[in-house]
Amino acid sequence: MTTSLCHSLQHLCKGRQACCPAIPSQWPSGNNPLFETYGTAKMILVILVVLITATTGWSQSKSPSNKNNLVGHEDREGAIIQFHAPQKEVYLLFSAHDFGEGGTHIARVLTRQRAGGSFFFTGDFLRNTKYKKLIRRLKKHGHYIGSHSDKHLLYNDWVKRDSLLVTKDEFDNDLQNSLNELDNHGIKSGKWYLPPYEWYNHSIVQWSKEHGLTVINFTPGTVTNADYTTPDMKNYRSSDHLLQRLFDVESTKGLAGNMILIHLGTDAKRTDKFYFKLDEMIKVLRGKGYQMKALPYEGTTN
Numbered sequence: 388m389t390t391s392l393c394h395s396l397q398h399l400c401k402g403r404q405a406c407c408p409a410i411p412s413q414w415p416s417g418n419n420p421l422f423e424t425y426g427t428a429k430m431i432l433v434i435l436v437v438l439i440t441a442t443t444g445w446s447q448s449k450s451p452s453n454k455n456n457l458v459g460h461e462d463r464e465g466a467i468i469q470f471h472a473p474q475k476e477v478y479l480l481f482s483a484h485d486f487g488e489g490g491t492h493i494a495r496v497l498t499r500q501r502a503g504g505s506f507f508f509t510g511d512f513l514r515n516t517k518y519k520k521l522i523r524r525l526k527k528h529g530h531y532i533g534s535h536s537d538k539h540l541l542y543n544d545w546v547k548r549d550s551l552l553v554t555k556d557e558f559d560n561d562l563q564n565s566l567n568e569l570d571n572h573g574i575k576s577g578k579w580y581l582p583p584y585e586w587y588n589h590s591i592v593q594w595s596k597e598h599g600l601t602v603i604n605f606t607p608g609t610v611t612n613a614d615y616t617t618p619d620m621k622n623y624r625s626s627d628h629l630l631q632r633l634f635d636v637e638s639t640k641g642l643a644g645n646m647i648l649i650h651l652g653t654d655a656k657r658t659d660k661f662y663f664k665l666d667e668m669i670k671v672l673r674g675k676g677y678q679m680k681a682l683p684y685e686g687t688t689n
Contacts, residue, residue, distance in 0.1 A: 457683070459601075460644075464548075465592040466602040472644035476680045477672060479647055480605060482581055483518075484509040484539040486652030489662035490521040493651065497530070500669045503681030504530045506651070507581040510537035510565040513572060522572055531682045532574050534600070537565035539583040548588050558594050566598070577684045579603050585612065585648070603682075605648035608636050612648040614661035626661040630668060642677065 459467035470478065481493060481504055497504050506525055512518060512535075525532055538561055544550040553561075566576045580600035582591060592602045605612050610632045616623040624632075636642065649662055669679055 464589050466604050468604050469606045470644040475643045475677045477677045479504045481651050482507045482535050483512045483651035488652040490651050493662050496666045502679035505682040506532045507535035509535045509539050510568040513568040533577045533579050534565040535581050536583040537561045542591050543588045579682050606645040609647050615650050615653050617656040626659045626664050630664045
């Protein structure tokens, strides 16, 4: 092995000492006793390792990819509604304001299934002492916990979406109050924000950014967000219907990167609780190769 080749390998490894083996100033030549020790095959293997690690930039001290970096697809208002997930990852979102009777069941299912979830609570929910144990449990198990506003305000008109129903000061104060309540539970504000009613416009998205938050929403077409409906409503959907629709979407379009919204609780008039379908849903999706992930507290979107 010549000195010139040695220098070439050292040049490739420049700045990557963590991943490259130490290269001697002079490799053993054919008449060197060290060559007999290493053997031709071993010498070739060392060279290949050096070349591969140097050209790919792989390092033992760093992961090949940053799992916290999520690339998102935005709706026309600027909110993230789906993530690019080549590994078939699905993000389960759970929101709560005045109802939360399904929280314990949901937490148990996620633990049993070793699945991650992302929970968005209002300040009022966080202040409710009967949910204190649940919140502590979700935090302990590493689920994402974020804001769903403080008082569950309706930000903008249902028909004229660009017409705001709150001032910027009202929005800022309400959101900050919810973030303060998260802090009272020892939970950092994180990165993601699920607006109340999952309804917002461009102004809300921009105002949220001033608080360091990225607005997200369930992926259109996943339909599970209708699990709040009651039998007296025209748009009522049974839990069996919602689950089948979700599976239909998976079979036709796939669910990779989708955010699936489930309410933590519903009005007592809805006795057919969709969260009781969570275990079945996770088992079926996992059987199709999906992973249920919690959103990271840090990350970037493009």
